[in-house]
Amino acid sequence: MNGIQIATSILMLVAGVGIFLIACTMMSSNLEALGSTKLKTLFSKTSKSKLAGVGVGAVTTAAVQSSSATSVMVIGFVNAGIMTLAQAATVIFGANIGTTVTGQLVAFGMFGENTISASVIFSATAGIGAFILAFAKSDKLKKIGGITAGFGMLFVGLTLMSDAMKDFSGLAEVREFLATFRNPFLLVLVGAILTALVQSSSVMTSMTITMVVTGLINLNQGIYITMGANVGTCITALIAGLTSTRNAKRTALIHLIFNVSGTAIFMLVGLFLYLGGINYGSLFGKMFPHAPQIQLAMFHTIFNVATVAAVLPLTNLLVKLVTKIIPDKKEKTDSSPRFKYLEEHMLAAPPIAVGQVKNEILRMAELADANFKIACDGICGADEDGGKQFRDNEATLDFLHRELNRYIAELLKADLGENDKIYLSSAIRSASDLERVGDYAENITEYAAKLKEVGEAFSESAVNEIRELESMVRCLYVNAIKAYRDGDIDAMNGALRIEDDVDAFTERMADNHVARLQRGECTPEVGAQYISLAANIERIADHYINVAKTIRRGA
Numbered sequence: 001m002n003g004i005q006i007a008t009s010i011l012m013l014v015a016g017v018g019i020f021l022i023a024c025t026m027m028s029s030n031l032e033a034l035g036s037t038k039l040k041t042l043f044s045k046t047s048k049s050k051l052a053g054v055g056v057g058a059v060t061t062a063a064v065q066s067s068s069a070t071s072v073m074v075i076g077f078v079n080a081g082i083m084t085l086a087q088a089a090t091v092i093f094g095a096n097i098g099t100t101v102t103g104q105l106v107a108f109g110m111f112g113e114n115t116i117s118a119s120v121i122f123s124a125t126a127g128i129g130a131f132i133l134a135f136a137k138s139d140k141l142k143k144i145g146g147i148t149a150g151f152g153m154l155f156v157g158l159t160l161m162s163d164a165m166k167d168f169s170g171l172a173e174v175r176e177f178l179a180t181f182r183n184p185f186l187l188v189l190v191g192a193i194l195t196a197l198v199q200s201s202s203v204m205t206s207m208t209i210t211m212v213v214t215g216l217i218n219l220n221q222g223i224y225i226t227m228g229a230n231v232g233t234c235i236t237a238l239i240a241g242l243t244s245t246r247n248a249k250r251t252a253l254i255h256l257i258f259n260v261s262g263t264a265i266f267m268l269v270g271l272f273l274y275l276g277g278i279n280y281g282s283l284f285g286k287m288f289p290h291a292p293q294i295q296l297a298m299f300h301t302i303f304n305v306a307t308v309a310a311v312l313p314l315t316n317l318l319v320k321l322v323t324k325i326i327p328d329k330k331e332k333t334d335s336s337p338r339f340k341y342l343e344e345h346m347l348a349a350p351p352i353a354v355g356q357v358k359n360e361i362l363r364m365a366e367l368a369d370a371n372f373k374i375a376c377d378g379i380c381g382a383d384e385d386g387g388k389q390f391r392d393n394e395a396t397l398d399f400l401h402r403e404l405n406r407y408i409a410e411l412l413k414a415d416l417g418e419n420d421k422i423y424l425s426s427a428i429r430s431a432s433d434l435e436r437v438g439d440y441a442e443n444i445t446e447y448a449a450k451l452k453e454v455g456e457a458f459s460e461s462a463v464n465e466i467r468e469l470e471s472m473v474r475c476l477y478v479n480a481i482k483a484y485r486d487g488d489i490d491a492m493n494g495a496l497r498i499e500d501d502v503d504a505f506t507e508r509m510a511d512n513h514v515a516r517l518q519r520g521e522c523t524p525e526v527g528a529q530y531i532s533l534a535a536n537i538e539r540i541a542d543h544y545i546n547v548a549k550t551i552r553r554g555a
Helices: 003-034 036-047 050-064 067-079 085-098 100-109 118-123 125-135 139-169 172-179 184-198 201-213 219-232 234-242 246-275 280-287 292-325 344-348 350-379 387-411 418-453 460-486 489-519 524-553
Strands: none
Touching: 003 139, 003 201, 050 067, 050 085, 050 292, 067 085, 067 234, 067 246, 067 344, 085 100, 085 246, 085 292, 100 139, 100 201, 100 292, 118 125, 118 139, 125 139, 139 201, 184 201, 184 219, 184 246, 201 219, 201 292, 219 234, 219 246, 219 280, 219 292, 234 246, 246 280, 246 292, 280 292, 344 350, 350 387, 350 418, 350 460, 350 524, 387 418, 418 524, 460 489, 460 524, 489 524
């Protein structure tokens, strides 16, 4: 090979890796969008048993084609407090099994030397997917086209990598250089570093399979590089954990300890095999003769399944270990507003994040209703100004309104299903409606403060009317939130009927106010506050109704 041929082979290798990574991303985003409803409920099953957690991790990773992505999702859930350390550990264990699916697909695609190879047949699905994308009308069909095209591109990238490897295998200098890498520890280190660089153990394993098949390295070298890839894939999770809570750091550490432990166990077994005159390469060569791609892919699967089987019973001990390594510390209490259900790392799993957005909206509703009650107590003399709780609630409402808008804007950039996009658009309006409820509650507390300044108060009959209107609006709130949370049309219709009653009652309140003025039971100043109060409460009811009506737009 001359210089031009070598440069061409290098460029082909880089192109193959790039196409492979893009294919993984295409399949991941479209699978997530297509199965968003199932993906949202999948993680709820982790609490059932350890095996359920392993299954969830395996299925999720097989779908998103990245154990790193699954680990980052899990860190997000732990950071948000919606998943325990033990649950997170089992999902991470399963992720290591799920990541072997790509290697098995790659190995299967390399069959067919004397006929049309499976890789070429699979590559053709890229064209089929592109055809579907070009002519599909429905969003669902476009997602299917994206998955199909991504699957085909996976093998287009593999073919380019394989062709480049074949060219390099023709160079005696390259083979002699790679042959010097015999030390298992060095091979593991190389696998870990290269995986950390490309941020994908699937890509590294696939490249290693092509290197073994083309003869650049032998099977035993490929096995140890694959072990190293399992360690290198922890880097993404470790980086994510560094900027997160203490439990998230522990989750990242569990991922590292688990993968390093598996590698250490298999290296120790490899040492005993070596003392007995055999190695992993010869062992798997005999188990799966004449198919080097299957030999390495099967080692990868057996390696991960065996590691999970060995460590799964020790999950609770592993959790205790990382808790001791990263102990709890007494820290200054931070009372600043923050998300309760959302976390930045959750953006790696958009469909699941959408469900958590809804939980934050429901949290806003609870805070707004609490402040409405505090405000009514204050205006009716039960409480003077609502106190610290009112101010904390209002600060949290303002924070959630602002930050949800930002978070939703990021989510809308993701490749989501049409229903999720419609919901997120309505969620922006719902957050605004609930923030306005908080503002009107604040107005009510200001009316109470003004009455106190002038030494006035509402009459007993006026207080009774306010309490009756409060009761109606809070009943409307219960129906509106039930409609929003459950998509309950009957609850929404119930809220609409109560809204009509609220409108009629506020009109009667105005008439009763005029009658009290005529009888001299209240002053014009008190009367002005009363009319403004009634108008504010009526607007609160309107905003609750707006939240309920979003179910007509896909909430």
